[in-house]
Amino acid sequence: MQHLFDSNISTNLPNEFIKEFPGGIELWIKREDLLHPEVSGNKFRKLKYNLLRASEEGKSKILTFGGAHSNHIAATAAAGKILDLGMTGIIRGEELEGAEDKWSPTLKYARDCGMKFEFLSREDYREKDTAAFMERLNLKYPDTYIIPEGGTNQLAIQGCEEILSREDKKFDFICASVGTGGTLAGLINSSQVNQKVLGFSALKADYLRNEISKMVKSSNWELLVDHHFGGYAKVNAALINFMNDFSKKHKIILDPVYTGKLVFGIFELVKQGFYPANSKILAIHTGGLQGINGMNRNLKKKDLPQIVN
Ligand SMILES: Cc1ncc(COP(=O)(O)O)c(C=O)c1O
Structure with missing residues (x-):
């Protein structure tokens, strides 16, 4: 067990500053994708x-x-x-x-x-x-x-409670993608009461709100359901182009099912004025890059652009 979970792998990686939007809104990314080459995020x-x-x-x-x-x-x-x-x-x-x-x-x-x-x-x-x-x-x-x-189970949520560290208390918003909600539940449980945890649903599934509420102790969170691009693993050219542009600019590859939609959603919400001026936003990069090759095969069949990785 040592050589995976309590070795030299640092599980508290520094956050990366991405950009400052108008109004002094800052976006940072927690690079959980770098935790381990194969067992990431x-x-x-x-x-x-x-x-x-x-x-x-x-x-x-x-x-x-x-x-x-x-x-x-x-x-x-x-x-x-x-x-x-x-x-x-x-x-x-x-x-x-x-x-x-x-x-x-x-x-x-x-x-x-x-x-x-x-x-x-x-x-x-x-x-x-x-x-x-x-x-x-x-x-x-x-x-x-x-x-x-x-x-996702209770032990998984316990593990996800370790994503946030002491340094992350300075953030106003913690944003993460949601599939089953286990990751979000861990983030909610370890967040500060004055922080808002935002879940960006990767599926068309309102029932998730109920599922998440069964796993958490506090109410400082919200599930956003407008950034799934039509449903689980559904993508379009706008999303792929956004992801490719993002990885070119910031040298961070996003995946098309979860983190691509998350970061796209955050940019959309900034445009819509959702975040107050001077908000500090932390987005969690939950990994998932292994799925890109399979997605690229499907994109080719549909004549959509390839994800650069
Ligand atoms: C890369 C990635 N991000 C986010 C999620 C969503 O996590 P959860 O199922 O805990 O909501 C998943 C799915 O498990 C995932 O593979």
Whole structure:
């Protein structure tokens, strides 16, 4: 466990100043993407206490869930390889069974790390949180530590509470992308009462507000649902051009599913006058860059610009 979670890796990286907008509004980025080359961003935070718990329970096998492009699948596979754990990925999409030529770069990467897959139809996959499904899983995969889809559970939230450091108390707004809400919950729990935590939803999903409120202790947060570009993993040329322009100017690559939409959303809100003058904004770069190659394949098919990485 040492060589991933309590080694020389610094988990308190400095924030990078991005720019000052009119009205003295400052944008900074917390480079969580630089935490580790393969287990980066919120994945490092979410896996930390889960994999420590697996080790305490003497479990040398882990199992988790995800789609074909999932950052969580890639990071779990990388962590499992480093820690020499047996790994199973329950993957959405039965059409991928035995069709390796159709696999995403994410699945090929996870396989190369040593992850074995079980492919499920979308219908069966939807059942994965039911008691009956869990029972079957426990029988089929005994002595295995099960991590939920997206990695979000109480231990993941505990890990995400470590993203903010003492130096971050000076920020007025903490902004992060939201998938399941676990990362945002950790940020909310460790924020100061005078700070506002803004979640930028990557999905068209108002129910997330309710989910997040079950995971947090305070009310200094808001879920914004206007920057998902039509839904999960949906993109357009304006977003890709913004991301490419941003990475050229600031030497920071964003991903198209989460952090690209987050930073685009922050720029939009500045234009709309959402942030008061002299606000200091901290955006969390939660990683996820492994998904760019798979996205570029899809962009090519749709004749959209490529993401430069
Ligand atoms: C890069 C990246 N950022 C943000 C998120 C959203 O995190 P959460 O699911 O905790 O809301 C994810 C998804 O897990 C992600 O992969």
